[in-house]
Amino acid sequence: MNYLTNNCADLLHEIRIKSPLIHNITNYVTVNDCANAILAIGASPIMADDVGEVEEVVSISSALVINIGTLNQRTVDSMIRAGKKANKLHIPVVLDPVGAGASTLRNETTQKILSEIKIDVIRGNLSEISFIAGLSVSTKGVDTSKADEKNDAEAIAKSVANKYSCVVGITGEVDVISDGIRIVKITNGHKLLSKVTGTGCMTSALVGSFCGITKDYYTATVTGIVVMGIAGELSFVKTREMGTGSFHIGIIDALSNMNSTYFVERVKIDETKY
Ligand code: ATP
Ligand code: TZP
Ligand code: MG
Ligand code: MG
Known part of the structure; x- marks a missing residue:
């Protein structure tokens, strides 16, 4: 077992002992899935987006997503306030730039967040991260566009990580994570994960959960993304005849049963040092 797999497996064990509180300012499509994913992996969610309480809530949390x-x-103001408070208190901040590239409001908000808040991890699809890298994107709303799939995910992850001094996780059929120096590729997952809305949001919520128990945000990001991939694989084994509704619920079941043994047996990571 290599050291990265070993460290990820340790985080998986530790999260159920520490049960960190994770503050989420998120969307109304997948909010319940994110709360359940956080609980299933052993952390504790709080969804709070009113400007009147976000600073207080983030102050008692271990990470902000x-x-x-x-x-x-209204929520953009809350995001900025919560992010600034988190920075002041050295609480890690994860950004999921859902639909960045799709509208002026999304684009300007993404830029505002990245310029006013120190973000520790950015997790998104290739279209969203390509937009952040300054490339022109042919966006398809919140889903990654076919045309952007030709972009070089490894180069983009590395350059965005260096630009914002953070960890970048680009998910898709193959996930690519970089801290600007290291690059890891993950081939866990199942294609049905792209047919259920919220699997990306849940992945970001899981990354935030692991960031709540370690300062090693690179390992936390790898752990969160691998865990979602394995949950997709395990759910498909149980629900293959049934369709995407059961597959969706099976993801939460698999997360709740996730342990270091499943992790070590199934993890598919390939790390390159540059
Ligand atoms: P998109 O909107 O493009 O679907 P997203 O924000 O929902 O993006 P995904 O890229 O779908 O995020 O990532 C969520 C999880 O699904 C990750 O664990 C990823 O590895 C997995 N995944 C997505 N697409 C595939 C695929 N084609 N094959 C295997 N796993 C996949
Ligand atoms: N519209 C706005 S947010 C959202 C949709 C469909 C959910 C996106 O979730 P994910 O995890 O990126 O598929
Ligand atoms: Mg998806
Ligand atoms: Mg997404």
Whole structure:
């Protein structure tokens, strides 16, 4: 077993002991899935987006996840306030730039968040992260576009990680994670994961959960993304005849049964040092 697999497996064990509180400012499409994913992996969710309470809530949390999926003028203000408070208190901040590239509000908000808050991890699809890298994207709303799939995920992850001094996780059929120096590729997952809305949001919520128990955000990001991939594989084994509704619920079941043994047996990571 290599050291990265070993460290990820340790985090998986530790999260159920520490049960960190994870503050989410997220969207109304997948909010319940994110709360259940966080609980299933052993952490504790709080969804709070009113400007009147976000600073207090983030102050008692171990990590903040900002997801712009259904952003509006009111929640953007909350995101900025919560993010600044988290920075002041050295609480890790994860950004899921849902639909970045799709509208002026999403684009300007993504830029505002990245310029006013120190983000520790950005997790998104290739279209969203390509937009952040400054490439022109042919966006298809919140889903990654076919045309952007030709982009070089490894180069983009590395350059965005360096630009914002953070960890970047680009998910898809193959996931690519970089901290600007290291690059890891993950081939866990199942294609049905792209047919259920919220699997990306849940992945970001899981990444946030692991960031709540370690300062090693690179390992936390790898752990969160691999765990979602394995949950997809295990859910498909149980629900293959049934369709995407049962597959969706099977993901939460698999997360709740996840342990270091499943992790070590199934993990498919390939790390390159540059
Ligand atoms: P998109 O909107 O493009 O679907 P997203 O934000 O929902 O993006 P995904 O890229 O779908 O995020 O990632 C969520 C999880 O699904 C990750 O664990 C990823 O590895 C997995 N996944 C997505 N597509 C596939 C695929 N074609 N094959 C295997 N796993 C996949
Ligand atoms: N519209 C706004 S947010 C959202 C949709 C469909 C959910 C996106 O979730 P994910 O995890 O990126 O599929
Ligand atoms: Mg998806
Ligand atoms: Mg997404």
